Amino acid sequence: MKKNIKLFVLMMISSFGVHAQQQGLYSNFLLNGYIYNPALAGIEDHLDVRTSFRRQWVNLPGSPTTMYGSINGAVNQKDLNKEELGSLPMRGASTIKFKNVVPKKMRHGVGAFFLSDNAGLITRNTISLGYACHIPLNQYYYLAAGANVGAHFFNLASPTLRDQGDDAFSGSQSFGTIPDLQAGLYLYSENLQIGLSGTQLVANRMSFAAQNKSREFNNLTRHFFGTFSYRVPIDQDFDLLPVVIVRYTDNSPLSYEAGAKIRYRNTFWAGGTYRFGAAATGMVGFSMYKFIDLGYAFDFTTNQIQTSSIGSHEIVLGLRLYNKKPNSSLKVW
Numbered sequence: 268m269k270k271n272i273k274l275f276v277l278m279m280i281s282s283f284g285v286h287a288q289q290q291g292l293y294s295n296f297l298l299n300g301y302i303y304n305p306a307l308a309g310i311e312d313h314l315d316v317r318t319s320f321r322r323q324w325v326n327l328p329g330s331p332t333t334m335y336g337s338i339n340g341a342v343n344q345k346d347l348n349k350e351e352l353g354s355l356p357m358r359g360a361s362t363i364k365f366k367n368v369v370p371k372k373m374r375h376g377v378g379a380f381f382l383s384d385n386a387g388l389i390t391r392n393t394i395s396l397g398y399a400c401h402i403p404l405n406q407y408y409y410l411a412a413g414a415n416v417g418a419h420f421f422n423l424a425s426p427t428l429r430d431q432g433d434d435a436f437s438g439s440q441s442f443g444t445i446p447d448l449q450a451g452l453y454l455y456s457e458n459l460q461i462g463l464s465g466t467q468l469v470a471n472r473m474s475f476a477a478q479n480k481s482r483e484f485n486n487l488t489r490h491f492f493g494t495f496s497y498r499v500p501i502d503q504d505f506d507l508l509p510v511v512i513v514r515y516t517d518n519s520p521l522s523y524e525a526g527a528k529i530r531y532r533n534t535f536w537a538g539g540t541y542r543f544g545a546a547a548t549g550m551v552g553f554s555m556y557k558f559i560d561l562g563y564a565f566d567f568t569t570n571q572i573q574t575s576s577i578g579s580h581e582i583v584l585g586l587r588l589y590n591k592k593p594n595s596s597l598k599v600w
Contacts, residue, residue, distance in 0.1 A: 292333075293321065294540065294548045294564035296494070296512055296524075298583045300599055301339050301378055303492050304451035304464035306413035308399040309341035309376015310598050313590035317560075321581040324568065331386040339378025339397075374401035374409070392420045393447060408456045415449040419471075419487070445471045445487065455598060462494040470517075488517040498600060506530045508600050510540065533594040545570050546579070554594045560585035 293299040299319060300307045316338045324330035376399040384391045399413030420443075451464030467487045492514055499507040507529055514522040526548070528538025534555060540548045546569055552562030566579035 292323065292331075293319070294566055294579070294581050295319075295550060295552075295562045295583045297496060297510060297600060298552070298560065298562045298585065300462070300494075301337050302335060302380060302382070303466075303494070304413070304453055304462045305378070305397040305415040305449050306399050306411040306451040306453035306462070306464065307376075307599065308339040308378035308397050308413050309374055309401065310399075310411065310453070310455070311587070312341065312592055312596065314338065314340040314588040316586040316588060317583060319581065319583040321579065323566075323579040325577050325579065331384065333382070333384045335380055335382040337378065337380035339376055342375040342377060343372070371403035371406065371409070373403065374411075375399070376401065376411075376413070378415075388424045390422045390424070392422075394418060395447065395449065397449070408454065411451075411453040411455070413451055413453075415447075417447045417449075419445040419447050421445065458498040460494070460496045460599070462492070464492050466490045466492075488519075491515045496600060501529075504532050506533070506600075508536075508538070528600075530600070533597070542566075552583075554597065557590050557593065558587045560587070 293302070296303060298317070301315075301317070316336075318336045319334065321333045322330070323332070378397045378399070380393075380395055382391075382393040382395075384393075395415040395417030397413055397415035399411050401409045401411040404410055446469050447466075448468040449464065449466045450468060451462065453463075454461045467489055469487070470489050471487045492512060494510070494512045496508060496510040499509070501507055507527060509525075509527040511523075511525045514524075522542070522545070524540050524542040526538060526540025528536045528550060530536040535553045537549075537551045539550060542548065546566040548564050548566045550562060550564040552560065554560045560583070562583040564581045566581075568578055
C-alpha cells in the first residue's frame with residue numbers, strides 16, 4: 268500500500284509537469300536569462316558560461332530537479348563599444364579636448380545550452396542552439412532579437428503496477444526527437460531592461476501509449492515570459508535592483524513574481540522575491556575577479572505543498588571567459 272501511495276504521488280506530480288508548467292522554474296531568473304530568452308545571446312563583452320542545479324520541493328517524493336549548462340557570446344567582441352578621444356578645432360591656443368562618442372555598433376551573438384529536467388517518472392533532456400542580433404537604437408538603448416532551435420528527448424520510466432496491461436505504462440519508453448523553438452526580444456540600457464520571450468512555440472503533441480502512438484495524450488504547451496528590471500543608484504557603493512517576471516502558459520492563469528536585490532560595489536548582493544500564491548525566495552550572490560559569478564536561492568513554499576516540503580534550493584555558477592572589463596561593465600544584473 269505504501270508503494271502504491273508513493274506511485275500515486277509521483278504520477279500526480281508528473282501529470283502536473285506535463286499539463287501545466289512544463290518549463291523549468293528558476294528563482295535566480297536574472298542569472299538564468301539566456302535559458303528564458305534567446306535574445307540575450309552575446310549581450311555581454313565576454314564568453315558567458317553558466318551551470319545551474321535546482322531541487323524543487325525538497326522531501327516530496329518525485330519532486331522536480333533541473334540541471335543545465337549554457338554558453339553564449341558576441342561574435343564581434345573585439346570591435347564593440349570602443350570610445351575615442353578627439354579634439355574640436357577652436358580658435359586661439361585652447362587645449363580643451365572633447366570626447367567624440369563613437370556610435371554603438373550592431374552586436375551579433377550565438378549560444379547553446381543543454382538542460383535536463385526530471386519530475387516523477389518523466390525525464391526531459393533538451394539541447395538548443397541560438398542566434399541573436401543587438402540593434403543600437405541610440406547612444407543609450409539596444410533592442411535585441413533572438414531565436415533558439417533545438418529538440419526535446421522525453422523518457423517515461425517504467426513503474427511497478429498492481430494491475431498490468433495498461434499500454435500507457437508498458438515498460439520504459441522514449442519518444443524520439445521532438446523539435447523545439449524559442450524566440451525573444453530584449454530592450455536594454457545601462458539602467459533599464461525589458462524582456463519578452465516564448466518557449467515550446469512549436470507546441471508538439473505526444474503520446475504516452477506505447478502500443479497506440481496515434482492517440483494524443485499530452486501537448487507541449489507554449490510558455491511566455493515577460494521580465495522587467497531597473498537599476499536605481501543609491502550612492503557610490505550601493506545599487507537597488509527591483510525585478511518583475513510574469514509567466515503565462517496556454518490555458519493557465521498568469522503567474523507573477525516581484526522583488527528586489529541590493530548590490531554592493533557591483534560585487535556582493537542579497538535580495539528576495541515573492542511568487543504570488545506559491546513561494547517567497549531569499550537570494551545571495553557575488554561577482555568577483557572579473558570571471559566568476561555565484562548565486563544561491565532558497566524558496567519558502569507558501570501554498571499547500573508546504574505541508575510536505577521544506578522548500579526549494581537553487582545554485583548558479585557563472586564563468587566570464589576572455590573578460591577584460593570590471594564587474595561594473597556587466598549589462599545583466
